[in-house]
Amino acid sequence: MALRHFGAATAFALTIGMTASPALAVTEIQWWHAMTGANNDVIVKLANDFNAAQSDYKVVPTYKGNYADTMNAGIAAFRAGNAPHIMQVFEVGTATMMAATGAVKPVYKLMADAGEKFDPKIYLPAITGYYSTSKGEMLSFPFNSSSTVMWVNLDELKKANVEIPKTWPETFAAAKKLHDNGHPTCGFSGSWVTWVNLEQLSAWHNVPLASKANGLDGFDTKLEFNGPLQVKHLEKLVELQKDKTYDYAGRTNTGEGRFTSGECPIYLTSSAFFGNVKAQAKFNFTAVPMPYYPDVKGAPQNSIIGGASLWVMGGKPADEYKGVAKFLTFLSDTDRQVYIHKASGYLPITKAAYEKAKAEGFYKDQPYLETPLLELTNKEPTENSRGLRLGNMVQLRDVWSEEIEQALAGKKTAKQALDAAVERGNTMLRQFEKTAVK
Amino acid sequence: MQKQAIFQSKLLPYALVAPQLAIVLIFFYWPALQAVIQSFLLQDAFGLSTTFVWFDNYIELFRDPAYFEAIVRTFFFSFAIAVSSLSFALLLAVMADKPLRGSMLYRTLLIWPYAVAPPVVGVLWIFMLHPSLGIIARYLRAIGVDWNPLLDGDQAATLIILAAAWKQISYNFLFFLAGLQAIPKSVLEAAAIDGARPMRRFWTVTFPLLSPTIFFLLVVNIVYAFFDTFGIIDTMTRGGPGTSTVTLVYKVYSDGLLGGNLGSSAAQSVILMVMVIVLTGIQFRFVERKVTY
Numbered sequence: 001m002a003l004r005h006f007g008a009a010t011a012f013a014l015t016i017g018m019t020a021s022p023a024l025a026v027t028e029i030q031w032w033h034a035m036t037g038a039n040n041d042v043i044v045k046l047a048n049d050f051n052a053a054q055s056d057y058k059v060v061p062t063y064k065g066n067y068a069d070t071m072n073a074g075i076a077a078f079r080a081g082n083a084p085h086i087m088q089v090f091e092v093g094t095a096t097m098m099a100a101t102g103a104v105k106p107v108y109k110l111m112a113d114a115g116e117k118f119d120p121k122i123y124l125p126a127i128t129g130y131y132s133t134s135k136g137e138m139l140s141f142p143f144n145s146s147s148t149v150m151w152v153n154l155d156e157l158k159k160a161n162v163e164i165p166k167t168w169p170e171t172f173a174a175a176k177k178l179h180d181n182g183h184p185t186c187g188f189s190g191s192w193v194t195w196v197n198l199e200q201l202s203a204w205h206n207v208p209l210a211s212k213a214n215g216l217d218g219f220d221t222k223l224e225f226n227g228p229l230q231v232k233h234l235e236k237l238v239e240l241q242k243d244k245t246y247d248y249a250g251r252t253n254t255g256e257g258r259f260t261s262g263e264c265p266i267y268l269t270s271s272a273f274f275g276n277v278k279a280q281a282k283f284n285f286t287a288v289p290m291p292y293y294p295d296v297k298g299a300p301q302n303s304i305i306g307g308a309s310l311w312v313m314g315g316k317p318a319d320e321y322k323g324v325a326k327f328l329t330f331l332s333d334t335d336r337q338v339y340i341h342k343a344s345g346y347l348p349i350t351k352a353a354y355e356k357a358k359a360e361g362f363y364k365d366q367p368y369l370e371t372p373l374l375e376l377t378n379k380e381p382t383e384n385s386r387g388l389r390l391g392n393m394v395q396l397r398d399v400w401s402e403e404i405e406q407a408l409a410g411k412k413t414a415k416q417a418l419d420a421a422v423e424r425g426n427t428m429l430r431q432f433e434k435t436a437v438k
Numbered sequence: 439m440q441k442q443a444i445f446q447s448k449l450l451p452y453a454l455v456a457p458q459l460a461i462v463l464i465f466f467y468w469p470a471l472q473a474v475i476q477s478f479l480l481q482d483a484f485g486l487s488t489t490f491v492w493f494d495n496y497i498e499l500f501r502d503p504a505y506f507e508a509i510v511r512t513f514f515f516s517f518a519i520a521v522s523s524l525s526f527a528l529l530l531a532v533m534a535d536k537p538l539r540g541s542m543l544y545r546t547l548l549i550w551p552y553a554v555a556p557p558v559v560g561v562l563w564i565f566m567l568h569p570s571l572g573i574i575a576r577y578l579r580a581i582g583v584d585w586n587p588l589l590d591g592d593q594a595a596t597l598i599i600l601a602a603a604w605k606q607i608s609y610n611f612l613f614f615l616a617g618l619q620a621i622p623k624s625v626l627e628a629a630a631i632d633g634a635r636p637m638r639r640f641w642t643v644t645f646p647l648l649s650p651t652i653f654f655l656l657v658v659n660i661v662y663a664f665f666d667t668f669g670i671i672d673t674m675t676r677g678g679p680g681t682s683t684v685t686l687v688y689k690v691y692s693d694g695l696l697g698g699n700l701g702s703s704a705a706q707s708v709i710l711m712v713m714v715i716v717l718t719g720i721q722f723r724f725v726e727r728k729v730t731y
Binding site for chain 2: 068072075078079096099100101102103185241247248249250251252254255256257258261263392394395398401402403405406408409411428431434435436
């Protein structure tokens with residue numbers, strides 16, 4: 001009896017002793033993110049690997065819902081004085097985060113303060129341009145980047161005897177042919193209607209979406225996407241919507257199932273759709289660059305990125321920042337970037353990782369994984385294709401979508417809809433400008 | 439008979455009421471006051487810069503034609519949701535009130551949907567009727583019906599009303615059933631002996647005796663349609679297509695939480711609060727007179 005008690009007591013004492021002492025020495029770093037499924041596994045593995053590689057810091061990843069939820073959770077936590085160290089924010093939240101001077105710790109400053117080696121030049125400029133000031137100071141750390149590509153159902157195209165289209169007129173013609181050959185409800189479609197048909201379209205044709213380099217040069221920017229190119233494009237979509245050669249598939253990516261189910265043989269959406277296509281599509285597929293209008297001079301230009309970056313929140317003690325900086329260095333490692341790229345389908349963010357993946361022959365059997373990179377680096381970015389930085393972007397996109405939906409439903413002409421989208425958007429931008437911290 | 443309160447000390451009653459008062463103040467009046475204060479401010483999402491702007495948030499709202507559209511739409515939605523869920527629930531309750539074999543099971547099954555959270559309701563209906571994910575939607579399109587609530591505003595509005603009403607039916611059913619069972623059988627039997635047919639018995643005896651329940655449910659349903667439907671809207675349509683499913687509460691949510699425009703969002707909730715106070719006042723002032731307790 002006594003012996004058994006003794007044993008239990010010893011075990012108890014040992015457990016306490018073992019768990020308590022290292023826990024005190026470790027500095028916890030909270031990382032809030034919005035990744036699910038296979039991408040969540042990648043995040044957990046990254047955190048575990050980092051925690052195993054050293055003993056001073058412990059990165060704790062927490063899933064906080066979708067991108068908007070994660071951002072809202074972070075903002076609410078900040079207001080309550082309880083922000084995480086690292087927050088994954090989607091690219092459209094960039095302006096909101098940037099405007100919040102004091103709420104965030106810019107990455108370039110973080111690295112300098114922590115004395116970590118940091119060279120912004122090793123990252124792909126097409127990606128860092130989005131997250132840097134006009135002086136080239138990196139504000140957030142690019143994590144998962146993607147771009148718009150055109151997914152193609154090779155089997156169906158072959159059946160209808162259609163070549164993979166390169167330009168928009170070819171795409172429309174191909175969709176018509178597919179529509180007549182067994183795809184009565186959808187020749188082609190796409191997700192993220194404003195991202196694909198306004199934001200990427202403008203950058204891809206070197207046409208401004210907004211003044212001041214699409215907002216990168218200041219918050220006093222004005223929307224300009226009611227120009228002839230965008231109007232012409234929307235008019236065409238409206239026309240094709242009538243007989244469902246094009247069929248609108250929603251504001252977000254909920255319509256992507258129409259591609260994987262085989263209903264829509266041509267589908268424009270993010271390159272990050274790769275994981276789902278691979279898992280669900282029972283046909284041969286590929287992803288090719290977005291189509292362009294051949295009558296626009298210089299087109300195609302280069303595409304802009306989607307996805308998210310990691311923002312470091314402000315107001316934390318210096319030793320915790322040191323851990324954050326170490327973790328960002330850890331993420332920048334070439335092998336690790338290659339791993340993230342292969343496991344998630346998101347782009348590698350460093351030049352070295354891209355070269356390494358290429359040298360390993362990664363794109364030989366999966367050439368479509370290189371497509372977004374080729375689009376991003378197609379030409380040297382211009383004022384119109386470096387990126388976007390508009391305040392209240394989430395809500396802006398909703399307003400633009402509303403107007404596009406009105407046009408597609410035949411309630412407004414394409415021109416009226418885009419004019420209204422610009423006007424309503426400008427009102428919101430002025431509102432944002434008023435609240436942005438100077 | 440001693441009418442005098444039995445409290446000897448003057449302080450004791452206050453002390454006893456204090457916890458309740460504290461809860462009401464902290465959880466109801468304090469947030470309401472916060473909303474009023476916030477509605478006069480212009481603030482960025484992080485709360486780093488704050489400007490006092492008087493009534494600017496309100497003025498901007500009333501200048502926006504979309505806001506008036508949202509008001510009209512909200513009233514229409516509430517009316518449609520309340521009427522359809524009340525009438526259907528009453529029909530079910532009347533049927534379930536009959537002495538049936540297995541009626542307990544039947545009643546339990548009817549109550550279940552109430553336990554489902556609004557966003558889950560939205561998701562359930564998405565799996566049936568979303569143009570690309572929905573099972574029913576696929577069949578509809580296969581047989582040539584032009585079903586696309588992503589573009590057709592009327593279809594989207596119907597979808598929201600259906601889903602919102604469906605969820606509320608269980609709650610209404612529960613109250614109606616209780617109400618029906620509280621009606622003395624002797625009254626109905628007397629009417630039957632007098633030769634009144636079932637329909638007549640329902641409209642002249644049952645319905646008036648049920649009127650307190652109906653009134654109560656009407657208030658509850660309208661408040662539900664006003665405040666609790668944004669989860670359904672958010673999961674199903676996100677206010678689209680166009681603005682055809684943006685209701686006042688959804689606008690509060692999307693402007694405030696998605697858009698980070700807290701001032702306008704607060705002003706909208708203050709207006710909404712006033713609206714519901716007025717609406718409830720009207721109901722109690724006028725509709726209640728028709729109610730026989």
